[in-house]
Amino acid sequence: MIRTVAVLSKLAMIVAGGSFFSLGLAHAARADEPSAAAAAPPADRGARLNIAPLRIELEAAKTGATVMLTNTSARPLAVQTRLFAWSQEAGEDRFAPSSALTVSPSIISIASGATQIVRVLRTGAASPGEKRFRLAVDQLPDPSLAQTGEAEARLRFTLPVFVDRDKAEPTVLAWRINGTRLELANSGGRTARIMTVALKTTSGTPVPLERNSLRYVLGQSTISWGLASACVTTPVTITAVIDGQTANAQVSPNCG
Template sequence: MTRTRIFLRTIAAIVACGSFTPGTGSISAALSAPTDTGAGLNISPLRIEIESTQSGATVLVANRATRALPVQTRLFEWTQEGGEDVYAPSTALTISPSIISIPAGETQIVRLIRKSPATAGEKRYRLIVDQLPDPTLAHSGTAEARIRFNVPVFIDRDKAVPESLAWAIGPDGLTVTNSGGATAKIVRIDAKKANGAPIELQRNSLRYVMGGSMISWPVANACSLGPVTITVQMDGRTVDATPRTTCN
């Protein structure tokens, strides 16, 4: 049976975990002060990696609100098509528990458990943690603030061929192609002309490029810029590169 592929859309307040921390994440998500609004969830870590020798991982979901919060956790397969992220429901990992009510001030442990042995190559998923609506708080004309966490999950990354990035600039703007096997996390890019003048890149925020994928950043009049140099903040390090031109 063909699974429906979907793009996850923002329907409430969203925290795209991993999108603001350049490192791999640790059990250190900042805890907010107690709140009556209900939007008092925190989770850690902000990025999950299950190596080939590990049977699973744990996630801490903390409720800093002053009332119990219902929460649902789901796993999605994470791929890229045409440079865009695509998610499809997955059962590759057992998630326990998947639906919970976390008492005020309490922290729930959620376990992600393998269903199959490790294999060569990196597998990518997203763990979606949603605060569910509380029907007891439903009021006509009132919207309940809710949180969604979207956490990257990498399995068997230690068995993947390292990333191998090739940069180019042309009619489609700035592009990067990853011919390796591991996903690269690109936090920010600073681009300059030969005279040192900065170049504005659209969508210049955290993005991932998977092995065998290409992503792009639109650039106005890219083929008229001449030689371009870039400084890339990625995976906790800084890389300087000179994109090749693909302009005719």
């Protein structure tokens, strides 16, 4: 799925408290917590889709989960759902189409004010180790708008899906600074969700980071942030919100 992976990894943005990626759509949303609703731009004539929940966890004892899609706009919405396997390579997210779980229905027309239930079901028994996916919910073009010559903004929302997380080894995190990059390595088995990261030198001077937004570090993976300035030469204190908890660490930079 090389072409799709390349596009997914290049397009990222932050909108209304969530983090976002796109497959060439005009507007795309990675619908992470805390926002449960996502609104289209004004050009989309009020199309609006509410999604709940925004994170799916299938523990070993569970055979499936449900997602509620509610159309709060004044017109019907056509929606497609698809599953992508989620991995990380060289610190970047990678996505590939997957049939490891059953997602039904896959193509939906949701009437104005109506709610559609989407089911995410196992295709096999539970097994050790966390499996990670993204459930993509695409708003499809409205043919009636195309006939009138009006442009329609398309939306994509993606929800993190974790399977057998309760059968995985705990998260084990380690920070380091190599040159002009801050790195976070996860040698454990469970994904960690990084909400915010702040760096300060021993004198209290903030060290700005590039791309300082919601991130995930998968098990047995490493992610990184660029330092907005040259490599610092004194120990740095790191304060981060990880899985809803504030954590602190001190690292000595390696500027070699």
